Amino acid sequence: MQYDFKVISRETCYKGFFKLERLQISHTLFAGGWCEPVYRELIHKRQAVAALMYDPKLDSVVMVEQFRVGTMEKAPVGNPQHAWTLELVAGFMEEDESIEEVIHREAKEESGCAILEMLPVYTFHASPGNSSETTSLYCCKVDVSNAEGIFGLAHEGEDIRVHVLKLDEALANIETGRINTVCPIIALQWLEKNRGKIKAKWS
Numbered sequence: 001m002q003y004d005f006k007v008i009s010r011e012t013c014y015k016g017f018f019k020l021e022r023l024q025i026s027h028t029l030f031a032g033g034w035c036e037p038v039y040r041e042l043i044h045k046r047q048a049v050a051a052l053m054y055d056p057k058l059d060s061v062v063m064v065e066q067f068r069v070g071t072m073e074k075a076p077v078g079n080p081q082h083a084w085t086l087e088l089v090a091g092f093m094e095e096d097e098s099i100e101e102v103i104h105r106e107a108k109e110e111s112g113c114a115i116l117e118m119l120p121v122y123t124f125h126a127s128p129g130n131s132s133e134t135t136s137l138y139c140c141k142v143d144v145s146n147a148e149g150i151f152g153l154a155h156e157g158e159d160i161r162v163h164v165l166k167l168d169e170a171l172a173n174i175e176t177g178r179i180n181t182v183c184p185i186i187a188l189q190w191l192e193k194n195r196g197k198i199k200a201k202w203s
Contacts, residue, residue, distance in 0.1 A: 001028065001029075001032075004027065005025060005026065005028070007023055007025055008023075008025060009024040010023050018044060019043070020042070021041070022042075023039065023041075024037050026038070040130075042132060043131040043133070044133075046093055046094075047093045047133070048090060048092055048133060048134065048135040049102040049103060050089070050090035050135055050138070050187065051115070051138050051140045052121070052137065052139045052187040052190075052191060053089060053111065053142045054139055054141060054191060054198065055141070055142055055144040055145075055164075056199040057143075057203075058166075060144050060164050060165060060166050061164070061170050061188070062144055062147050062163070062164055063162075063164075063170065063184065064088070064111060064151075064162055064163070065160070065161045065162075066085065066158065066159060068083060071083050071085055071180075085179075085180065086173065086179045086184065087183065087184055088137075088187055089103075089107050089110045089111055089113075090106060090135075091105070091106040091110075099138070103115055103118060103138060103140060107142075109152065110160050110162075111147060111160075112162070113142045113143075113144070113147050114142065115140045116142060116143065117140070117202060118139065118141070119139050120136070120138055121137040122190070124186070126183070139198065141202050147162055148164070149161075167188070167195065170184075171188055171189075171192055174189075
C-alpha cells in the first residue's frame, strides 16, 4: 500500500483555549485507490507535558487530585467524587518554552516539589481520532518526604491536592478504577516494568 492523504478543505469552527476545525479529507485505501471525501472534526491543542514524579528511596509517586469537567457527567448518582481524578503533574507548553521548563514550572505550581532529575519515557497521542494533541511523558526524581498540601493557580481556577502513594498502592488504584485516565495508567505501568532500573540509576 502507498500511504497518502489530502486535505480538500479546512474550516475553523472555534478558536479559544483550543481550536476546532472541520476538515474534508481523502486518503488511500488498503485495497488500493482513494476513499471518497469524508468530513472530520479536529481539535488542536498545544503540546502537553506530564511528569511521573518518583522517589526511588521511598518507592513512592506523587499524584495530584483535581476536578475534571470531562468526567463530571460520568459520575454515578450519589457519588460525585468520580468527577475528581488522580493524575500526574502536567501542563501545556507555552511559546518558546522547553519541556524541562514546563516540568519545573508545573511541579512547583501543582505540587510544590522540586525536580532533582528527569528522563524521557514516551511521546504519544492520547486521542488521535479527533485531536492533534501529543503528550511528552517524563519520569522525574523527587523527594516526597514533605510532599503534601493544596496547590494550583487561583487565577486559573485550579484547586489541586497532592497525594503521595507507594507505587504498588498507585497500581492497585488502576485496578479499582480510582485512577482512570490514560497518562497515569501508561506512566505507572511503565514504572512498574522499569522500577529496578530506575531505582538503580537514581539510588
